Amino acid sequence: PRYAAGGLMLTVNAGANLPLLALKIMLDIPISNKELNHTPNKVMTRYWQEIIIQEII
Known part of the structure; x- marks a missing residue:
């Protein structure tokens, strides 16, 4: 699948x-x-x- 880079990070x-x-999911590998x-x-x-902001003030 192709993902838009805008919000992926x-x-x-x-x-x-x-x-x-x-x-x-595609490889049928379990997800924890x-x-x-x-x-x-x-x-x-x-x-x-x-820049990731950990908490909105």
Whole structure:
């Protein structure tokens, strides 16, 4: 699958590695509950690189 790069870094940093999960599903590799956890309320802003904000104030 092709993923848009715009929000992928935030998604992966928040704990939802969707490309890895899709690959595991396609290869019939079990996915653990730990891989389905995520960190809510993260924000990403862009300059020349991604900056992850751990908590919204």
